[in-house]
Amino acid sequence: MTARRASESTVRRLCGYLRRLREPPAAGRAYVSSSELGAACGVTAAQVRKDLSLFGSFGRRGSGYPVEELRAGLEAILGLDRGWRVAVVGAGKIGGALLGYDDLERRGFHLVAAFDADPAKIGTVRHGVRVHGMADLETVLASADVELVILAVPPPAAAAVASRLAACGIRGILNFAPVRLDPGPGPDIRNVDVALELEGLTYAVAARSRRDGGRG
Amino acid sequence: MTARRASESTVRRLCGYLRRLREPPAAGRAYVSSSELGAACGVTAAQVRKDLSLFGSFGRRGSGYPVEELRAGLEAILGLDRGWRVAVVGAGKIGGALLGYDDLERRGFHLVAAFDADPAKIGTVRHGVRVHGMADLETVLASADVELVILAVPPPAAAAVASRLAACGIRGILNFAPVRLDPGPGPDIRNVDVALELEGLTYAVAARSRRDGGRG
DNA sequence: AACTGTGAAAACTTTCACAGCC
DNA sequence: GGCTGTGAAAGTTTTCACAGTT
Numbered sequence: 266m267t268a269r270r271a272s273e274s275t276v277r278r279l280c281g282y283l284r285r286l287r288e289p290p291a292a293g294r295a296y297v298s299s300s301e302l303g304a305a306c307g308v309t310a311a312q313v314r315k316d317l318s319l320f321g322s323f324g325r326r327g328s329g330y331p332v333e334e335l336r337a338g339l340e341a342i343l344g345l346d347r348g349w350r351v352a353v354v355g356a357g358k359i360g361g362a363l364l365g366y367d368d369l370e371r372r373g374f375h376l377v378a379a380f381d382a383d384p385a386k387i388g389t390v391r392h393g394v395r396v397h398g399m400a401d402l403e404t405v406l407a408s409a410d411v412e413l414v415i416l417a418v419p420p421p422a423a424a425a426v427a428s429r430l431a432a433c434g435i436r437g438i439l440n441f442a443p444v445r446l447d448p449g450p451g452p453d454i455r456n457v458d459v460a461l462e463l464e465g466l467t468y469a470v471a472a473r474s475r476r477d478g479g480r481g
Numbered sequence: 482m483t484a485r486r487a488s489e490s491t492v493r494r495l496c497g498y499l500r501r502l503r504e505p506p507a508a509g510r511a512y513v514s515s516s517e518l519g520a521a522c523g524v525t526a527a528q529v530r531k532d533l534s535l536f537g538s539f540g541r542r543g544s545g546y547p548v549e550e551l552r553a554g555l556e557a558i559l560g561l562d563r564g565w566r567v568a569v570v571g572a573g574k575i576g577g578a579l580l581g582y583d584d585l586e587r588r589g590f591h592l593v594a595a596f597d598a599d600p601a602k603i604g605t606v607r608h609g610v611r612v613h614g615m616a617d618l619e620t621v622l623a624s625a626d627v628e629l630v631i632l633a634v635p636p637p638a639a640a641a642v643a644s645r646l647a648a649c650g651i652r653g654i655l656n657f658a659p660v661r662l663d664p665g666p667g668p669d670i671r672n673v674d675v676a677l678e679l680e681g682l683t684y685a686v687a688a689r690s691r692r693d694g695g696r697g
Numbered sequence: 698a699a700c701t702g703t704g705a706a707a708a709c710t711t712t713c714a715c716a717g718c719c
Numbered sequence: 720g721g722c723t724g725t726g727a728a729a730g731t732t733t734t735c736a737c738a739g740t741t
Contacts, residue, residue, distance in 0.1 A: 270688070272732075273681070280680045284659070298700065307661055310700095311734055318702055326701045327741040343680055344687025351679070362578030363675065368659060372676040413682055415675075436689075437682035439675070443500070443584055445523060453685040455678050459579065459631075459655070460588040462671050463567070464496045464559055465489070466629060466653035469669040471560025472486070473652075488710075514722065526722095527712055534724055542723045543719035701740080710731070718723080 275316050279339055281306040282313065286336040298329035348373045352411045354426055356381040356396050359441050360417035365392040377409045382422070399426075403433045417441040427454075491532050495555055497522040498529065502552040514545035564589045568627045570642055572597040572612050575657050576633035581608040593625045598638070615642075619649045633657040643670075 271279070285305045291297045299317075300310035317323050317330070320342050324330045340346040351369070353360045356379045363369065364376055379396045381387065387398045397405050406414075414435050418426055423442035430438055431451035440446050440456045447454075487495070501521045507513050515533075516526035533539050533546070536558050540546045556562040567585070569576045572595045579585065580592055595612045597603065603614040613621050622630075630651050634642055639658035646654060647667035656662050656672045663670075 271684075274732080276681055276684050277677070279684075280677050281661075283680075300700090305661075307663070309734070311736095312732095314701065315703085315733075322702070324701050325741065326739070327699050329700065342684070342687075344683035344690075345680060349679070349683060358578040358581045362574040365574045366675070368676050369679070372680070374676065374679050412686070413679060415679075436686040437679075439678055439682060445497075445521075447523070453682055453689075455681055457673060457675065457678055459582070459673065460584050460590065461493070461496050462655055462673055463565070463585070463590050463629065463631075463653075464561060464588070465492055465671055466655060466669055467560035467565060468487075468492050468495075468558070470628070470652040471558075473669075474560075490710080516722090525712070527714095528710095530723060531711075531725085538724070540723045541719065542717070543721055545722065699741090701738105703736100703738090705735085705737105707734070708732080710729100712729070713727085714725100715727105716723105716725090719721090 271316075271319055275319065276343070278306065278308055278312070278316055279343060281308075282316070283336065283339040283343060283345065286332055286339065291332055292336075294332055296325070296329040297332050297335075299324070302330070345373055348375050349413055350375050350377050350409065350411050351413045351415060352376070352378040352380065352406060352409070353394070353415045353417060354380045354402070354430070355416065355418035355422075355441075356383075356386055356391060357417060357419075360415065361391060363415055363417070364394050374413070377411060378405055380405070382418075402426075402429060406430075406433055406435065411435065413437045413439070415439045415441070416446075420444045487532075487535055491535065492559070494522065494524060494528070494532055495559060497524075498532070499552065499555040499559060499561065502548055502555065507548055508552075510548055512541070512545040513548050513551070515540070518546070561589055564591050565629055566591050566593050566625065566627050567629045567631060568592070568594040568596065568622060568625065569610070569631045569633060570596045570618070570646070571632065571634035571638075571657075572599075572602055572607060573633060573635075576631065577607060579631055579633070580610050590629070593627060594621050596621070598634075618642075618645060622646075622649055622651065627651065629653045629655070631655045631657070632662075636660045643668075 282302055285291050299313040303310045303313045323335045323338055351374045353364055364379060376394050379394050380399055380402055381396050382399050386396045389396050414430050416438050420442045423444050427446045435452050437453045443458045498518055501507050515529040519526045519529045539551045539554055567590045569580055592610050595610050596615055596618055597612050598615050602612045605612050630646050632654050636658045639660050643662045647665060651668050653669045656670055659674045
């Protein structure tokens, strides 16, 4: 595999292409063109070709990209040719909701353990996943062979938990706490901040109102 | 206000600056420098100055940016100098969790109504918010003066609900369904896809393993 | 004829470096 | 001396346009 480094936006788009290839109407067809795939993802055909060409030549001139082959190629590039074992740390509102969120399982992310500081939750089972105490974090993560963690603890606790996760070799953290984490060179980190996304919307709405004059 | 158009990444950073200005240690101090603010947000000082200069001159040469003034300026730019009335459509796992998620209220987003298709949920009250049936969507949104919607319905229903929201004048939609929405020129749309974020992590992890040779 | 792969051009974003001000 | 505001430079991403392949 010709693995060059792809920018974050390229990776996002690759994930989008893969999703379209996995479901109808692309799935089941033999070939798909860059313009079809682009239209389905809201991206130009040239962008699709450039993105894919970063990793090699997947297409056939004249016919397009063979769907199955491209799907398999993207899965290998993105590391999605296998399942991933995931733990949820912090089984409150958001963490608890994700435990029962089918879409994760469907897309290859197996939730195998949960953790919470609240004694009332420890030992309970939520959607088939056992909730452990924070004291058992390192041992359970190791014995369950967890690679990725969804971090959904309260903001003040996030940094400390993140460094414990870094110390025990977790490869990636998806952080829902609205704080900036930086536990060094170990795990990759991505942040999801719902309020921040809403703020992006309010900017757009406010800017539009200003443009339209007064209150649109 | 000198309202030029800012790119999406600029807006994200502006939201980050504002968050730092609202909480200690910046809050309470008289001035903050671009390098301090940048360090707190993981951004260079030059980037901070460029971002802010897009909207005017907030700083004082020699001393930095007056915290209160800059905070007020950013709030006006981002449309965060007032509260926003938000509804949650789809009170399942994710939608239900967001109803009880304090961070939204704390950052000025007032959850004033919820909607669900499940008759068992209609009429119930979750975290102080009444759940309405989908039939009442337009009337309740209008009477509750809702401007933004968090859309958390199952993927097959998302597109249809989004066009109803567009038709009744909703200004912004935060979509949690893993599908691409395009309800035309009405509302601004942003997407949050938890599995997609995890996929971004698996790419980074897989790429690192490849670089390190075999399995890191 | 249809469509990819890719250099070159254009557009955009970030960093640099320094004049200007407090 | 310290720090902003900003043009110019460097770097990055996207689009264009077309040669090359089936």
